[in-house]
Structures are given as C-alpha cells and as structure tokens.
Amino acid sequence: MAGVRGWRTRVGSYSAERQPRAWLLLLPALVCIGVFNVLPLVRVLVMAFQSGTLRHLRFAGWSNFVAVFADPSFVRALVNTGVFAVVTVPVGLVVSLMLAVAVDSGLRGSRVFEALLFVPYLTSVVAVGVVFRYLFNGDYGVVNYVLSLVGLGPFDFLNDPRLSMVTLCVFGVWLSLAFNIVILLSGLRAIDPMLYRVADLYGASAWERFSRITLPQLAPMITFLSIMDLINAFKVYTEVYVLFNGKPGVADSAVTAVFYVYDKFYVQGRYGQGMAAAVVLFMLILVFTLLQSLLVRRLSK
Numbered sequence: 001m002a003g004v005r006g007w008r009t010r011v012g013s014y015s016a017e018r019q020p021r022a023w024l025l026l027l028p029a030l031v032c033i034g035v036f037n038v039l040p041l042v043r044v045l046v047m048a049f050q051s052g053t054l055r056h057l058r059f060a061g062w063s064n065f066v067a068v069f070a071d072p073s074f075v076r077a078l079v080n081t082g083v084f085a086v087v088t089v090p091v092g093l094v095v096s097l098m099l100a101v102a103v104d105s106g107l108r109g110s111r112v113f114e115a116l117l118f119v120p121y122l123t124s125v126v127a128v129g130v131v132f133r134y135l136f137n138g139d140y141g142v143v144n145y146v147l148s149l150v151g152l153g154p155f156d157f158l159n160d161p162r163l164s165m166v167t168l169c170v171f172g173v174w175l176s177l178a179f180n181i182v183i184l185l186s187g188l189r190a191i192d193p194m195l196y197r198v199a200d201l202y203g204a205s206a207w208e209r210f211s212r213i214t215l216p217q218l219a220p221m222i223t224f225l226s227i228m229d230l231i232n233a234f235k236v237y238t239e240v241y242v243l244f245n246g247k248p249g250v251a252d253s254a255v256t257a258v259f260y261v262y263d264k265f266y267v268q269g270r271y272g273q274g275m276a277a278a279v280v281l282f283m284l285i286l287v288f289t290l291l292q293s294l295l296v297r298r299l300s301k
Contacts, residue, residue, distance in 0.1 A: 044282075047275040054271060064276035073252060074277060077260040078284075083165055084256065085233035085288075088172040092229060093222065095173065096180030101214070103181070104188040114185070121178030129242025132171050133158065158244065161253035168254050171239050176232070180225050187221040188214070223297065230292055234285045237262065257281045 051060035068074050103114045120128060135142050138156035147153040157167040191214065199209050215222075237258040240248055248255035248263075255263075257277065265274030 044275045044278050047271055048279045049272070051272040053269075057271075060272055064272040065280070068273050068276045068280065071273075073255060074257075074260055076252065077255045077257045080165060080255060081234055081236065081257045081281075084169060084172060084236055085230055087169045088176060088233055089226060089229045091169075092173045092176035092180060093225060096177050096225075097184055097218075097222075099177065100181045100184035100188060101210075104185060114181075117181050118178055120175065121182065125175065125238045126242050128175065129171070129239065132167075132174075132243060133245070136167055159250055161250045164244070164249035164254040168236075168239060168243060168249075171243055172233065172236065175239065176229055180229070183221050183225055184218065187218045191217045223293065227289055227293060230289060231285055234281065234288070257284075 047057065048064055049060060049062070050057040051064065052058050099117060103117070134140075136157035138144065138154060138159060141157070143157065144154040147155070155163060157163050195213050195217075196209060199213060204212070235258055236256050240254055240256055240259050244250075244254060248259045258281070261274050261277045261281065263274075264270045264277060268274075
C-alpha cells in the first residue's frame with residue numbers, strides 16, 4: 001500500500017514544465033521564436049527611439065513619434081486603414097456567412113460552388129490583384145461594362161483619388177471570402193441536426209432557426225474570424241501594392257499604415273520614424289483586437 005501511495009504521489013505531482021528533457025526538446029522551437037519573433041519586436045521598439053543610419057544610430061527620445069504624428073501622410077494612412085477595417089471586416093463576414101449558409105443548404109451544384117469559392121484562397125494575392133486591375137480598368141474593365149448596362153459610369157476606379165478606397169475595399173472583401181467561408185462551413189457542418197429537427201417540431205420559422213440555432217452555434221467561429229480579419233485589415237499592404245501598381249493610389253489616396261512604414265524605412269531611409277509608426281500601429285492593433293474580442297463575447301452571450 002505504501003508503494004502504491006508513493007506512486008500516486010509521484011504521478012499527481014508530475015509537471016512537464018519541471019522536466020529538463022521537455023525544455024531540451026522545446027529549445028530549438030524556443031530559439032527560433034526568440035530570434036525571428038521576439039528579437040525583431042524588441043529591435044523595432046528600440047529603433048523607434050533612435051535616429052540616424054543603421055550603422056550609426058543614436059538615442060532621439062520621443063522625437064520620432066512627434067514627427068510621425070505631425071505628418072499628415074501618417075494621419076491619412078491611419079484613417080484609410082481604419083476605413084478599410086471598418087468596411088471589409090463586417091461586410092466580408094456577412095457576405096461569407098450568407099454564401100456559407102447557401103452552400104450548406106444542399107442546393108444543386110453546391111459542391112462545385114464550394115470549390116470555386118475556395119480557389120481564391122489558393123491563388124496568390126499578386127495574381128488576383130492583376131485580374132482586378134483588368135476588371136477595374138477605366139477604359140476596358142468588365143466592371144464599367146456591367147455598370148454601363150444600367151446606365152452608370154464609366155468610372156476610373158484606379159486613377160480617381162475619390163474611388164481609390166472604394167476599389168481597395170472591394171478587393172479586400174473579395175480576398176477575405178474564401179478563408180471565412182471554409183471556417184464557417186466547418187462550423188455549420190458541426191451543428192447537431194437534431195437541433196433543427198426539434199425546432200421544426202415546434203414550428204420555428206427559417207429566421208428563428210437561423211437566429212436561435214445557427215448564429216449561437218457559430219459564435220466561436222465568428223469571433224475568431226472577426227479578430228483575424230481585423231488584424232489582417234490593419235496590416236493591409238500587398239493589396240495596395242498590386243492594385244495600384246506599386247503606389248498607394250493617386251496622390252497617396254490609398255496609403256495605409258503598413259505602406260507608410262515601408263515608405264519611411266526602405267524608401268526615405270528614416271528608420272526611426274518608420275519604426276515609431278510601426279509601434280503605433282502595433283498598439284492600435286492590440287487595443288482594437290481586445291475591444292473587438294470583448295464586444296463579440298458580450299454579443300454572443
């Protein structure tokens with residue numbers, strides 16, 4: 001009995017964190033995380049308070065942050081990034097949910113439609129951007145042709161500063177659909193069919209089935225997607241680069257926060273200001289992600 005009691009004590013007090021072998025096995029992964037994730041973050045924070053060249057950096061205090069906030073281009077970049085996030089995240093989620101429900105409803109050809117919706121996720125953003133440049137071309141674009149059928153247009157989506165953000169938001173919504181639909185479909189197919197059968201027995205309408213069964217069951221997926229889409233929206237860069245041919249739109253009309261950081265660091269060589277803008281962007285992403293997570297959790301309850 002004493003031996004059994006001692007064995008139970010040893011088993012009950014076992015902790016993987018206390019095992020040297022466990023940390024030894026984790027060491028390669030921890031080194032990679034530290035070198036490629038933690039160290040760059042620390043370096044960005046340090047450079048945000050420095051100025052000069054990369055070989056001769058000196059402490060500059062808060063001057064980089066003052067210069068960044070005094071720059072009208074940075075303010076415009078933050079506004080454009082906020083507009084892009086506010087538009088693309090909810091619109092993309094709503095459209096994705098509608099398409100996922102339609103595909104999951106079992107309509108004829110839904111499997112083919114599902115495969116077609118997943119193709120953009122496998123395609124390079126650069127390739128999709130080239131296609132969108134043809135679609136939104138002011139002279140021979142398909143979008144203008146379709147609008148002309150109802151008496152609208154033509155519009156110069158790529159060269160009109162007033163339409164730059166509209167074009168970018170449409171592109172962003174399209175890019176977010178594929179991944180959102182895949183996650184939502186997995187959530188829809190995990191819902192117990194018995195819930196819908198019971199709802200049918202009580203005479204529930206289609207809207208009641210959707211609002212009282214489908215949406216609550218999809219709350220974890222919607223929360224996850226909203227957070228991921230928000231983070232990706234604040235980091236938008238490639239979409240701007242490929243859609244406007246390497247420029248942030250005409251007269252910087254579509255400049256975003258990440259594009260501003262890239263321009264300051266790599267083009268203008270103002271490394272401290274570029275890293276200061278990156279720190280501000282990181283803090284904004286952190287704050288908005290926490291606020292969105294709290295909001296979605298309250299709404300789901």
